Amino acid sequence: MVSVQNRQSAYSNATFNWRQRFSTVARRTLPPEINWLMAQALEDPDIISLAAGFVDQESLPHEEFAGLLREVMEQAQNGRAALQYGTTQGDLEFRIKLIDRLRREQVISSNSEIDASHCLVGSGSQQILYLAAEALLDEEDIVLLEAPTYFVVLGVFKSRGAQTIGIDTDEHGLIPERLEECLEQLKREKRLSRVKMLYLMSYATNPLGVTLPQERRRQILSILQRYRDGGFPILLVEDAAYRRLVIDGECPHPIKRFDDSNQQILYTESFSKSLSPGLRLGFGVGPKELIDKMIDIKGNHDFGSSNMAQQIIKTVMQSGLFDQHLKTLQSIYRRKRDIALNVLEKYFPPEAKWLRPSGGFYTWVVLPEAVDTSAKGHFFQTALQEKVLYVPGDLCYSSDRPESKRSSAMRLSYGMIGEQALQEGYKRLARAMEKEISTLTA
Numbered sequence: 001m002v003s004v005q006n007r008q009s010a011y012s013n014a015t016f017n018w019r020q021r022f023s024t025v026a027r028r029t030l031p032p033e034i035n036w037l038m039a040q041a042l043e044d045p046d047i048i049s050l051a052a053g054f055v056d057q058e059s060l061p062h063e064e065f066a067g068l069l070r071e072v073m074e075q076a077q078n079g080r081a082a083l084q085y086g087t088t089q090g091d092l093e094f095r096i097k098l099i100d101r102l103r104r105e106q107v108i109s110s111n112s113e114i115d116a117s118h119c120l121v122g123s124g125s126q127q128i129l130y131l132a133a134e135a136l137l138d139e140e141d142i143v144l145l146e147a148p149t150y151f152v153v154l155g156v157f158k159s160r161g162a163q164t165i166g167i168d169t170d171e172h173g174l175i176p177e178r179l180e181e182c183l184e185q186l187k188r189e190k191r192l193s194r195v196k197m198l199y200l201m202s203y204a205t206n207p208l209g210v211t212l213p214q215e216r217r218r219q220i221l222s223i224l225q226r227y228r229d230g231g232f233p234i235l236l237v238e239d240a241a242y243r244r245l246v247i248d249g250e251c252p253h254p255i256k257r258f259d260d261s262n263q264q265i266l267y268t269e270s271f272s273k274s275l276s277p278g279l280r281l282g283f284g285v286g287p288k289e290l291i292d293k294m295i296d297i298k299g300n301h302d303f304g305s306s307n308m309a310q311q312i313i314k315t316v317m318q319s320g321l322f323d324q325h326l327k328t329l330q331s332i333y334r335r336k337r338d339i340a341l342n343v344l345e346k347y348f349p350p351e352a353k354w355l356r357p358s359g360g361f362y363t364w365v366v367l368p369e370a371v372d373t374s375a376k377g378h379f380f381q382t383a384l385q386e387k388v389l390y391v392p393g394d395l396c397y398s399s400d401r402p403e404s405k406r407s408s409a410m411r412l413s414y415g416m417i418g419e420q421a422l423q424e425g426y427k428r429l430a431r432a433m434e435k436e437i438s439t440l441t442a
């Protein structure tokens with residue numbers, strides 16, 4: 001006879017099949033591939049990672065922050081407010097200041113009645129994207145996005161059970177005519193009502209590094225307007241994470257600027273790239289009903305983003321440090337971009353093609369079609385032997401695209417690493433490419 005004690009230990013030692021217990025959303029949520037890439041770099045300190053989308057390490061303003069933190073804490077009222085719970089939507093004064101700033105910068109139209117109630121502070125713009133997905137997407141709903149796109153967001157949409165459709169891009173970003181063709185096709189298939197959003201990066205996109213020209217912005221908005229008038233409202237989620245890091249030419253107005261009714265666009269920005277990702281702060285501005293629903297959902301997530309981080313950013317903005325820091329960042333990334341382009345020009349084989357980044361810190365390099373850049377491919381191993389890592393292009397494509405199965409492109413980041421490592425990393429990759437191309441032609 002099995003004693004009660006033995007039976008209990010038999011239960012507690014059994015390996016539980018957690019997979020069977022997971023929710024549908026949990027089962028659809030997979031670790032981002034980038035985790036694996038990061039782990040590779042951490043395992044071998046000699047590897048130069050051109051994979052991580054981290055910001056320039058040396059530019060992080062820790063000394064200024066020490067002073068700012070003291071400033072916030074020395075004043076009892078501000079200090080206590082920073083250490084207390086805040087509201088789920090975000091500190092009111094902070095949101096008022098943000099909206100004032102966005103109006104001055106002409107991000108939002110002077111005709112629109114947007115105010116602080118249309119703004120939600122999130123734990124990074126990543127959370128704003130997640131909340132929008134949770135608020136809007138049911139299984140089988142459709143999200144349109146650029147091909148290639150910001151690969152982390154693909155996981156967010158997938159976790160909601162949504163279908164993603166990648167729209168062609170060129171060296172200027174999303175091609176409006178292709179968007180229209182896709183919508184027409186969906187109309188013929190009677191699937192238009194399932195299209196809930198177009199997710200679009202409008203500045204120095206990740207991974208292409210290109211900034212959508214003004215003309216295309218208007219075209220895209222007018223296409224969506226037409227479908228809206230025809231009874232098919234599609235929310236444009238405008239991700240402007242890299243707006244403040246645009247370094248080439250005139251920085252065009254965001255598409256949000258032309259959304260007078262504030263009904264068509266959810267605009268998101270991040271303080272990660274422009275200040276510090278450690279603060280984990282971003283925000284969204286959009287239609288009141290949508291923002292209110294996202295606040296309800298965020299309440300379930302976390303009651304609100306770090307109040308401390310909001311107080312600090314408020315002080316950073318007031319002190320003028322933010323604008324000063326942006327200028328520093330722009331000159332750092334311009335210099336790094338130019339070094340990257342120079343090394344590409346000098347060392348990469350003529351078969352390689354790349355885009356000139358208009359800002360941000362990514363270069364998109366395309367190799368001859370015969371080279372498979374995926375993590376399972378031969379070239380990735382060759383690069384690892386040369387001790388350099390990149391983001392394989394296939395990861396940046398939605399699963400409906402053939403490039404998601406096989407791509408000859410890669411994303412190279414020059415965000416975090418120093419100038420010397422940047423040059424060395426690119427040179428190692430050039431060596432890997434030469435090896436690969438010579439084996440292909442042998």
Ligand SMILES: Cc1ncc(COP(=O)(O)O)c(C=O)c1O
Nearest residue numbers: 124125126150206241270272282
């Ligand atoms: C295009 C884009 N959007 C959003 C994010 C999310 O950034 P965060 O959550 O740090 O604001 C990133 C991060 O790399 C990004 O590249």
